[in-house]
Amino acid sequence: MRYLPLSGTDRSAMLARIGVPSIDDLFADIPKRLRVKGLDLPRAAGEMSVERTLGRLAAKNVPASTVPFFVGAGAYKHHVPASVDHLIQRSEFLTSYTPYQPEITQGTLQVLFEFQTQVANLTGMEVANASMYDGSTATAEAVLMAHRVTKRKKAVLAGGLHPHYRAVVETTSAMAGDSVVALAPDPAGTEDILAAIDGETSCVVVQSPSFYGHLIDLAPIAEKAHANGALLVAVFTEVMSLGLIEPPGAQGADIVVGEGQSIGNPLTFGGPYVGLFATRQKFVRQMPGRLCGETVDAEGRRGFVLTLSTREQHIRRDKATSNICTNSGLCALAFTIHMTLLGEKGLGRLARINHANAVELAEMLVEAPGVTLLNDSFFNEFTLRLPKDAAGVVEALAARGILAGVPVSRLEPGRPDLGNLLVVASTEVNTVEDRTAFAAALQEVLA
Amino acid sequence: MTMNTQGRPTAPGEAAVTATDTFTGNRALQIEEALLFEIGRYDVTGVDLDEPETFTPRLGKLARKTPIDLPGLSEPEAVRHYVRLSQKNYSIDSGLYPLGSCTMKHNPRLNEKMARLPGFADVHPLQPLSTVAGAVDLMAELGRWLLEMTGMTSVALSPKAGAHGELCGMMAIKAAIEAKGEPRNIVLVPESAHGTNPATAALIGFKVVTVPARADGTVDPEAVKALLSPQVAAIMLTNPNTCGLFERDVVEIAAAVHEAGAYFYCDGANFNAIVGKAKVGELGVDAMHINLHKTFSTPHGGGGPGAGPVVFSERLAAFAPLPFVRVTADGPVLVENEVALEGGETPFGRMVAFHGQMGMFVRALSYMLSHGGDGLRQASEDAVLNANYVRVGLRDLMSQPSGDRTCMHEVLFDDHFLDGTGITTLDFAKAMIDEGYHPMTMYFPLVVHGAMLIEPTESESKASLDLFVATLRDLVLKAKAGDTARFLEAPRFAPRRRLDETRAARQPKLKWEKPEPWSEAAE
Numbered sequence: 001m002r003y004l005p006l007s008g009t010d011r012s013a014m015l016a017r018i019g020v021p022s023i024d025d026l027f028a029d030i031p032k033r034l035r036v037k038g039l040d041l042p043r044a045a046g047e048m049s050v051e052r053t054l055g056r057l058a059a060k061n062v063p064a065s066t067v068p069f070f071v072g073a074g075a076y077k078h079h080v081p082a083s084v085d086h087l088i089q090r091s092e093f094l095t096s097y098t099p100y101q102p103e104i105t106q107g108t109l110q111v112l113f114e115f116q117t118q119v120a121n122l123t124g125m126e127v128a129n130a131s132m133y134d135g136s137t138a139t140a141e142a143v144l145m146a147h148r149v150t151k152r153k154k155a156v157l158a159g160g161l162h163p164h165y166r167a168v169v170e171t172t173s174a175m176a177g178d179s180v181v182a183l184a185p186d187p188a189g190t191e192d193i194l195a196a197i198d199g200e201t202s203c204v205v206v207q208s209p210s211f212y213g214h215l216i217d218l219a220p221i222a223e224k225a226h227a228n229g230a231l232l233v234a235v236f237t238e239v240m241s242l243g244l245i246e247p248p249g250a251q252g253a254d255i256v257v258g259e260g261q262s263i264g265n266p267l268t269f270g271g272p273y274v275g276l277f278a279t280r281q282k283f284v285r286q287m288p289g290r291l292c293g294e295t296v297d298a299e300g301r302r303g304f305v306l307t308l309s310t311r312e313q314h315i316r317r318d319k320a321t322s323n324i325c326t327n328s329g330l331c332a333l334a335f336t337i338h339m340t341l342l343g344e345k346g347l348g349r350l351a352r353i354n355h356a357n358a359v360e361l362a363e364m365l366v367e368a369p370g371v372t373l374l375n376d377s378f379f380n381e382f383t384l385r386l387p388k389d390a391a392g393v394v395e396a397l398a399a400r401g402i403l404a405g406v407p408v409s410r411l412e413p414g415r416p417d418l419g420n421l422l423v424v425a426s427t428e429v430n431t432v433e434d435r436t437a438f439a440a441a442l443q444e445v446l447a
Numbered sequence: 448m449t450m451n452t453q454g455r456p457t458a459p460g461e462a463a464v465t466a467t468d469t470f471t472g473n474r475a476l477q478i479e480e481a482l483l484f485e486i487g488r489y490d491v492t493g494v495d496l497d498e499p500e501t502f503t504p505r506l507g508k509l510a511r512k513t514p515i516d517l518p519g520l521s522e523p524e525a526v527r528h529y530v531r532l533s534q535k536n537y538s539i540d541s542g543l544y545p546l547g548s549c550t551m552k553h554n555p556r557l558n559e560k561m562a563r564l565p566g567f568a569d570v571h572p573l574q575p576l577s578t579v580a581g582a583v584d585l586m587a588e589l590g591r592w593l594l595e596m597t598g599m600t601s602v603a604l605s606p607k608a609g610a611h612g613e614l615c616g617m618m619a620i621k622a623a624i625e626a627k628g629e630p631r632n633i634v635l636v637p638e639s640a641h642g643t644n645p646a647t648a649a650l651i652g653f654k655v656v657t658v659p660a661r662a663d664g665t666v667d668p669e670a671v672k673a674l675l676s677p678q679v680a681a682i683m684l685t686n687p688n689t690c691g692l693f694e695r696d697v698v699e700i701a702a703a704v705h706e707a708g709a710y711f712y713c714d715g716a717n718f719n720a721i722v723g724k725a726k727v728g729e730l731g732v733d734a735m736h737i738n739l740h741k742t743f744s745t746p747h748g749g750g751g752p753g754a755g756p757v758v759f760s761e762r763l764a765a766f767a768p769l770p771f772v773r774v775t776a777d778g779p780v781l782v783e784n785e786v787a788l789e790g791g792e793t794p795f796g797r798m799v800a801f802h803g804q805m806g807m808f809v810r811a812l813s814y815m816l817s818h819g820g821d822g823l824r825q826a827s828e829d830a831v832l833n834a835n836y837v838r839v840g841l842r843d844l845m846s847q848p849s850g851d852r853t854c855m856h857e858v859l860f861d862d863h864f865l866d867g868t869g870i871t872t873l874d875f876a877k878a879m880i881d882e883g884y885h886p887m888t889m890y891f892p893l894v895v896h897g898a899m900l901i902e903p904t905e906s907e908s909k910a911s912l913d914l915f916v917a918t919l920r921d922l923v924l925k926a927k928a929g930d931t932a933r934f935l936e937a938p939r940f941a942p943r944r945r946l947d948e949t950r951a952a953r954q955p956k957l958k959w960e961k962p963e964p965w966s967e968a969a970e
Binding site: 001002003004005006010011013014015017018019020023025026027028029030031034035036038039040041042043044045046047049050051053054055056057058059060061062063064065066069071073074075077081083085086087088089090091092093094095096097098099100101102103104105106107108110111113114116117118120121122124126127128130131133134135136137144162164165167168170171172174175176177208215217242243244245246247250259266267268269270271272274284290291292293294295296297298299301303304305307308309310312313314315316317318319320322323324325326327328329330331333336337339340341342343344345346347348349350352353355356357359360362375376377378379394395398403406410411413414428 | 472480482483484487488489490491492493494496497498499500502503504505506507508509510511512513514515516517518519520522525526528529530532533534535536537538539540541544546549551553554555557559560561562563564565566567568569570571572573574575577578579580581582584585588592595596607608609610611613614618621641642643645646647648649650651652655692693694695698721723724725726729730746747748749750751752753754768769783784785786787795796797798799800801802803804805806807809812813815816817818819820821822823824825826828829831832833835836838839840853855876877880885886888891905906907908909911938941942943944945946947948950951952955956957958959
């Protein structure tokens with residue numbers, strides 16, 4: 001087996017050195033009757049064989065790059081520069097672990113410090129952590145943190161929150177014995193969230209751009225929340241939007257969480273992604289997750305370490321702020337490298353391209369018979385009301401080789417009133433030919 | 448000296464100050480590298496994009512008014528910056544990485560290649576299911592392998608990491624208890640457990656009661672029985688445990704737990720020791736997470752991403768969260784929501800957006816296919832063989848808290864052998880850095896004083912282990928001979944000397960700020 005360096009001779013010599021006759025003597029603590037004779041699994045395979053097996057499975061999927069592609073709703077198809085994937089495959093990044101020994105992991109630590117700074121600046125917040133698993137789990141953690149800060153137990157979720165994010169918060173809250181007020185889905189972007197905030201509210205969780213694409217003015221929500229002693233948790237699933245819209249930090253958010261996949265990370269059928277988590281300095285000791293901080297070494301040189309770990313599970317055990325034990329290190333690295341390549345100039349331009357493409361697409365699609373656009377404002381994603389069931393339309397378009405978006409019914413299956421809604425995203429990868437083909441095919445399917 | 452709560456020094460202490468005397472501060476291949484924010488510029492970008500043609504924005508009044516403060520680098524600068532940073536990291540590819548309980552084994556590059564096939568890397572989690580049949584097939588196949596290796600009934604693939612898998616398992620247990628209407632709110636956790644175990648139980652409202660360890664670090668069934676009651680929901684047990692020992696009374700413990708109406712959660716962090724040797728389902732386990740980044744070699748990536756699928760026994764199978772793959776005669780079906788449920792399926796909820804760490808599923812299955820059932824078993828045997836080989840190589844010079852007995856895939860020493868030397872476990876670990884090794888896990892498990900937990904994994908050759916053992920033997924002899932400075936000053940040759948963790952925590956500096964003169968000039 002190519003991954004196992006020990007030869008038969010080595011094994012015999014080592015057993016002799018240990019002083020046992022056979023390998024099974026090292027497993028003597030496993031009760032004899034429970035020792036496994038063999039596994040009902042195929043035998044070892046060479047590289048070519050594995051490539052064939054997995055290649056066959058991969059070939060049954062339709063990659064986004066091969067078709068006009070407009071699917072978003074929490075994960076987005078963007079172009080990632082070639083150098084990003086090259087750099088994250090450097091052995092020293094790929095095959096190292098959590099920087100427990102800072103003297104020999106300054107590479108990872110400095111990257112995390114750069115990552116935290118980029119995320120804090122992008123969201124307009126004072127501090128960011130070293131990343132969470134993804135946007136949905138970061139949102140659930142933000143709610144738990146708001147409960148700790150406010151010593152209250154009731155979260156209000158806006159109707160524009162991604163349905164999966166809502167489900168993750170609801171699951172965690174139900175298990176923890178906390179209460180959740182989830183407002184009804186808000187495809188029109190017109191709900192009165194202010195009315196849902198009261199003196200028992202711990203936090204109000206608002207996504208902008210919302211699941212349906214609307215840009216939400218967070219300032220009045222922050223004001224009402226703060227007047228009631230509650231926190232505003234701002235959520236985004238499309239981090240690229242922050243290149244063009246006012247950051248949540250400038251609108252009064254207390255905790256900002258979101259999905260960072262769009263920068264540096266491929267779609268990969270939903271994971272691994274990278275959760276972003278930022279807050280105010282005064283709440284830093286209530287934050288979940290790893291934090292990297294600057295310090296000096298014994299020679300007085302600048303260096304970085306994991307810090308404020310007395311919040312964490314390996315020290316605090318059942319009193320920890322979270323049970324999280326890793327971050328999303330390599331995805332955070334990809335984010336930071338891509339963001340570094342973009343810089344402020346590149347990010348702004350990329351965000352404008354996304355917005356321009358989406359605006360043009362929306363204008364083309366509403367030409368189809370019976371199609372209406374539900375958004376006044378949006379970034380690179382919007383919601384259409386179709387004259388018939390959106391899931392059927394998506395299937396019909398897929399048959400024509402166009403992946404047209406996400407029917408809301410896929411995520412809100414119990415709501416027939418939402419059955420005709422389609423969430424459509426357009427990013428820099430779409431060409432004018434892609435948009436034209438989509439618009440023409442939609443005309444045909446609806447005709 | 449400043450200590451943390453584990454008794455580990457957190458300040459540099461007596462390390463001697465020796466300044467670098469080069470103009471640049473560089474030391475040949477060790478290049479000092481500034482922060483991105485010190486070398487980047489606001490008008491530089493490494494990505495060529497054309498400005499879009501004029502259009503009417505639809506941002507309402509929320510267009511960004513404030514600058515972001517994100518400097519950029521050109522591609523050559525960015526590549527050099529991150530390559531130089533990478534060179535300050537130790538990695539498995541560069542040397543033995545014996546972090547106990549972390550299973551730092553070789554990461555085959557075939558797995559990286561497979562995960563990058565466009566059919567896996569470039570598919571969206573919400574594109575029509577008719578266009579992702581191969582992805583669902585792969586999830587089903589991974590699940591089949593995991594269930595065969597563990598002898599369990601159902602699997603939840605979606606948890607994002609080990610601790611997230613623990614949460615998934617404990618949520619299923621809570622759901623099962625609530626379904627029976629029982630008021631059980633206590634979870635038993637041995638004192639040798641990973642910190643994530645009590646943190647997980649507490650997160651969803653369980654009260655944690657600690658089970659004391661026997662002198663050798665294993666759990667005494669009588670101690671468990673004494674704590675069992677109608678209020679106990681579950682026990683969370685790591686097996687093999689964090690002292691590197693197989694819990695030899697696990698079957699008796701499981702029976703007692705079940706007898707009391709409670710569930711048995713197994714922390715699968717150390718599964719690498721027993722693949723193909725024992726099936727946890729036959730030991731009485733009801734739920735166990737499997738760290739794909741440990742046992743199945745998906746890269747650790749500097750601290751993630753991990754992946755923590757959970758396998759369930761028949762008693763908990765129905766409570767596995769959404770989404771899950773239902774295996775039918777017509778092939779696997781991805782069940783994403785309540786509307787698609789069939790009889791007997793009662794998921795407790797949803798842990799994540801989408802379907803889990805697909806990129807890790809591909810890598811893990813690639814690893815499994817490469818090894819086959821026979822190779823996976825051989826890997827576990829070699830991991831255990833290597834750990835015992837290190838154990839016998841060091842046992843006469845170092846001290847084993849559990850006495851001289853065989854271990855599983857990792858061997859535990861305490862700091863007794865350093866008594867009277869003035870050298871701590873931390874000093875000893877830092878001296879290993881100077882010798883070119885990543886240190887072992889230190890000060891964990893907490894039940895052992897000054898713990899040193901060594902897990903060589905099956906990826907090391909005999910020659911590599913021989914040199915490692917010889918190096919540690921030499922260090923022990925030097926420590927005992929009074930060569931104290933070598934340890935107290937260590938590391939001397941790493942990119943950084945010891946770092947001041949106390950200062951980092953007392954004056955937290957968590958992001959880069961413009962230096963004062965700059966901001967004054969800007970105003």
